[in-house]
Amino acid sequence: MAEKPITDEKRVFMTGNEAVAWAALAAEAEIMYGYPITPQNEIMHYWTRLAPKYKRKFLQTEDEISAGFTTCGGVLAGKRAFTATAGPGNVLMQEAMSMAEMMRIPTVVVVQQRGGPSTATVIYSQQETTLTCFGGNGEGLRLVYSTSSHQELFDYTIKAFYMAWKYRFPTFVLGDGYQAKMRESLYLYNPIEKGMPLAESYPFLGQEGRPGVEREPSHLRNTYNTEEELYQIISGYVEDYERMIPEVVEYQVSDLEDAEIVVIAHGIVSRAAREAVKVLRQEGRKVGYFRPITLRPFPTGKLREIAPKAKKLVVAESAQGQLFKLVQEALYGETVPLEPYFKPGLGITGEELVEFLQSNFGQ
Amino acid sequence: MKGTVKIALAGEGGQGVQSVAGIMVEAANDEGREALYIPNFGVEQRGGVSLAFCQISDEKVGAPKFRDADLVIALSERAVRRTRQYVHKDTLFIYDSSMQGIEDELPRNAKKVLAIPALEIAKKELHPRVFNIIIMGAAIEATKIVEMEQAKKAVEKRLGYKFAQNPKLRELNFKALERGAELVKESLA
Amino acid sequence: MATVPKMPKSWRVETKPHKFCPGCGHGLVLKALGEAIDELDIQDRVVFGCDIGCSLLAWDFFNVDIVQTHHGRTTPVMVGVKRARPDRICIAYMGDGGGYAIGAQHLVNAATRNEKITAILVNNCNYGMTGGQMAPTTLPEMKTETTPYGRDVEETGYPTQGPEMVAAITREGAYTARGTVAKVRQLKNYLKKALQNQLEGKGFSFVEALSGCPTNWSTNAKATWAFLEENMTKYFKVGEVKVPVKEEE
Numbered sequence: 054m055a056e057k058p059i060t061d062e063k064r065v066f067m068t069g070n071e072a073v074a075w076a077a078l079a080a081e082a083e084i085m086y087g088y089p090i091t092p093q094n095e096i097m098h099y100w101t102r103l104a105p106k107y108k109r110k111f112l113q114t115e116d117e118i119s120a121g122f123t124t125c126g127g128v129l130a131g132k133r134a135f136t137a138t139a140g141p142g143n144v145l146m147q148e149a150m151s152m153a154e155m156m157r158i159p160t161v162v163v164v165q166q167r168g169g170p171s172t173a174t175v176i177y178s179q180q181e182t183t184l185t186c187f188g189g190n191g192e193g194l195r196l197v198y199s200t201s202s203h204q205e206l207f208d209y210t211i212k213a214f215y216m217a218w219k220y221r222f223p224t225f226v227l228g229d230g231y232q233a234k235m236r237e238s239l240y241l242y243n244p245i246e247k248g249m250p251l252a253e254s255y256p257f258l259g260q261e262g263r264p265g266v267e268r269e270p271s272h273l274r275n276t277y278n279t280e281e282e283l284y285q286i287i288s289g290y291v292e293d294y295e296r297m298i299p300e301v302v303e304y305q306v307s308d309l310e311d312a313e314i315v316v317i318a319h320g321i322v323s324r325a326a327r328e329a330v331k332v333l334r335q336e337g338r339k340v341g342y343f344r345p346i347t348l349r350p351f352p353t354g355k356l357r358e359i360a361p362k363a364k365k366l367v368v369a370e371s372a373q374g375q376l377f378k379l380v381q382e383a384l385y386g387e388t389v390p391l392e393p394y395f396k397p398g399l400g401i402t403g404e405e406l407v408e409f410l411q412s413n414f415g416q
Numbered sequence: 417m418k419g420t421v422k423i424a425l426a427g428e429g430g431q432g433v434q435s436v437a438g439i440m441v442e443a444a445n446d447e448g449r450e451a452l453y454i455p456n457f458g459v460e461q462r463g464g465v466s467l468a469f470c471q472i473s474d475e476k477v478g479a480p481k482f483r484d485a486d487l488v489i490a491l492s493e494r495a496v497r498r499t500r501q502y503v504h505k506d507t508l509f510i511y512d513s514s515m516q517g518i519e520d521e522l523p524r525n526a527k528k529v530l531a532i533p534a535l536e537i538a539k540k541e542l543h544p545r546v547f548n549i550i551i552m553g554a555a556i557e558a559t560k561i562v563e564m565e566q567a568k569k570a571v572e573k574r575l576g577y578k579f580a581q582n583p584k585l586r587e588l589n590f591k592a593l594e595r596g597a598e599l600v601k602e603s604l605a
Numbered sequence: 606m607a608t609v610p611k612m613p614k615s616w617r618v619e620t621k622p623h624k625f626c627p628g629c630g631h632g633l634v635l636k637a638l639g640e641a642i643d644e645l646d647i648q649d650r651v652v653f654g655c656d657i658g659c660s661l662l663a664w665d666f667f668n669v670d671i672v673q674t675h676h677g678r679t680t681p682v683m684v685g686v687k688r689a690r691p692d693r694i695c696i697a698y699m700g701d702g703g704g705y706a707i708g709a710q711h712l713v714n715a716a717t718r719n720e721k722i723t724a725i726l727v728n729n730c731n732y733g734m735t736g737g738q739m740a741p742t743t744l745p746e747m748k749t750e751t752t753p754y755g756r757d758v759e760e761t762g763y764p765t766q767g768p769e770m771v772a773a774i775t776r777e778g779a780y781t782a783r784g785t786v787a788k789v790r791q792l793k794n795y796l797k798k799a800l801q802n803q804l805e806g807k808g809f810s811f812v813e814a815l816s817g818c819p820t821n822w823s824t825n826a827k828a829t830w831a832f833l834e835e836n837m838t839k840y841f842k843v844g845e846v847k848v849p850v851k852e853e854e
């Protein structure tokens with residue numbers, strides 16, 4: 054085995070894309086398949102520089118359809134395989150991810166969201182929330198981690214491999230163009246030294262032994278003959294998914310005790326939300342903070358516990374209500390009013406959220 | 417002074433805005449402080465205004481971009497127009513005095529608007545190439561985000577390989593940092 | 606290069622200077638195309654589609670109707686327009702990534718069906734817009750952002766020979782050629798013939814243009830031309846690959 058990419062924990066100052074490349078190395082990802090697209094390009098750029106040194110592989114495919122399916126192929130062959138994409142690339146990737154969902158292929162995809170629909174901007178947005186959670190002609194049986202910092206990009210990229218292989222649902226790390234391109238500090242570490250388990254990978258195809266003689270052949274199918282048959286399969290998957298929920302769902306909260314208004318945000322926007330809550334608390338405002346880290350599955354239980362105690366929930370996102378819909382669904386039946394703060398494709402600053410929240414307290 | 421210092425730097429491509437931002441945040445990071453830097457980027461940045469957002473703090477920085485800057489440095493007319501939106505009542509707004517007839521474009525809501533002759537000094541006293549380092553000196557003096565010594569270390573880290581070939585460059589760059597700081601000190605005195 | 610070039614009539618003056626990097630070959634290809642449009646006097650019938658890639662920077666380049674499509678999808682969009690409005694002259698303008706990688710299936714199928722459109726593909730040996738990754742046309746051993754140690758043909762195959770491939774899969778009536786921005790007059794003639802072919806409804810027409818990307822090649826003017834004229838033309842042969850069968854034959 055080649056030397057370890059990271060031995061001792063160390064503080065570094067780098068871009069999010071670089072952090073993802075290091076995380077994939079640290080998680081002992083074996084192969085990356087990918088197609089260039091801004092703002093995730095540098096994940097590939099770092100990976101192509103680092104990978105040969107640590108005996109890892111890379112293939113640049115002809116597009117994202119291919120990147121998604123080659124990733125499926127790599128996983129079927131038993132390797133910790135991943136890809137990264139954004140925007141229109143994420144759209145194309147969904148075909149392969151539908152197959153991964155149906156065939157329970159533990160793929161890992163890092164998404165650095167950019168403006169949409171279509172080519173739109175190469176910069177930033179949170180408009181790939183619905184797509185990443187529910188893309189494809191299926192039920193959204195996926196794990197989606199929405200990160201908000203470089204440390205989280207590192208932590209959750211490592212975790213994504215483990216969770217994908219543990220539960221066999223396609224797993225996504227949902228970042229964005231800001232996280233991809235900005236620089237900030239984080240700690241790189243070797244997860245094994247921290248006692249964190251590595252994803253246990255195994256082949257679905259191409260196992261040792263003569264098929265039909267020494268072992269059962271792998272016959273993996275993706276087509277069913279009857280409605281009943283399909284229904285049974287999907288129901289089994291849904292059961293697995295629901296059993297998994299309490300074990301994987303993650304969120305972050307603060308200042309909830311006496312909060313009259315709770316601001317809900319995910320990903321990078323949660324940083325503006327935290328900033329705003331801090332400022333307003335200093336002004337004596339009773340404002341709290343809730344951030345889903347897993348968007349799929351959504352931390353419904355926690356949100357339903359918080360909601361009745363608040364007078365109002367403010368949902369802030371760089372999209373036209375994609376998080377809002379998840380919140381609405383989670384809170385079905387609750388009467389607490391929801392206040393939208395939607396900026397599709399536009400960054401949200403702490404300052405503007407402070408003002409918006411103040412106006413909601415009614416000066 | 418509040419916890420996080422927010423700086424917006426803007427200029428034309430080639431004025432070295434991004435490298436100054438990069439060196440500054442690295443200097444702060446090396447001092448163990450929290451720093452965040454994000455450049456603007458897009459499909460048509462060639463020919464567009466180059467903009468850098470930097471934040472430096474003692475704790476983790478919040479949102480990567482901001483509305484209200486503590487310091488804005490604008491190095492071209494287009495940069496002045498582009499950065500007005502980041503100015504508020506506590507902003508120190510610095511621009512290069514070589515710009516002519518820009519008065520009407522300058523923000524009126526800033527705490528203070530300062531013109532500094534960085535370009536002139538770069539050309540006459542030092543070298544046009546260290547224009548951006550003068551700007552860095554000015555930014556550091558205006559915000560005190562890092563000690564001058566730390567700034568020099570960061571410049572050394574970034575440009576050390578060039579200094580090794582030509583030690584005079586080290587002196588030139590350090591001088592530029594100090595001159596930049598002086599310009600601000602004099603104007604604010 | 607620094608002289609003020611005479612603008613083709615079909616260029617849109619209001620959007621000049623254009624948005625490409627200084628020294629970029631795209632501007633020269635579009636100059637040749639502008640002249641070809643002028644000489645054929647078809648400005649009022651042209652519908653121009655540009656891809657995502659640096660070709661997108663041409664979205665307001667001409668005084669003709671233009672649509673910027675998706676990366677790799679300009680060929681099918683233009684096919685759709687042409688099928689609906691056969692009287693229009695449809696031009697699909699794309700990069701080598703757009704045409705030979707993500708849009709390869711469209712190029713192949715449009716060619717196979719002998720669609721009466723003109724596809725123009727700018728070969729600059731890399732993905733320009735996204736900052737210089739490997740393209741299907743990247744030369745062996747060439748360093749790019751995703752081949753930092755040089756393109757290894759064992760791993761990634763050999764550069765795509767586009768016009769040759771299109772020639773192989775098209776029937777009589779198709780036109781394919783490879784020009785270069787180093788010979789703008791010749792390139793203009795190829796483009797003119799390609800458009801003429803569409804005008805006459807003979808078949809698919811395809812022109813690849815060898816072009817410089819000084820920004821991602823990190824080359825100065827001299828080195829850009831040297832790379833174009835030596836390295837690229839050694840691998841990619843300039844000339845007509847397939848011309849429609851003459852009537853008298």
Ligand SMILES: Cc1ncc(C[n+]2csc(CCOP(=O)(O)OP(=O)(O)O)c2C)c(N)n1
Nearest residue numbers: 090657658659676700701702703732733734
């Ligand atoms: C589906 C999709 N994938 C990826 C991208 C990102 N992308 C934009 S331009 C481009 C490549 C451009 O290269 P090329 O087609 O060779 O054109 P050039 O810029 O070199 O002229 C890529 C990969 C995208 N916009 N859409």
Ligand code: SF4
Nearest residue numbers: 625626629659733818
């Ligand atoms: S990046 Fe290359 S292809 Fe794109 S405009 Fe610049 S020189 Fe031209």
Ligand SMILES: [Mg+2]
Nearest residue numbers: 700701731733
């Ligand atoms: Mg190209």
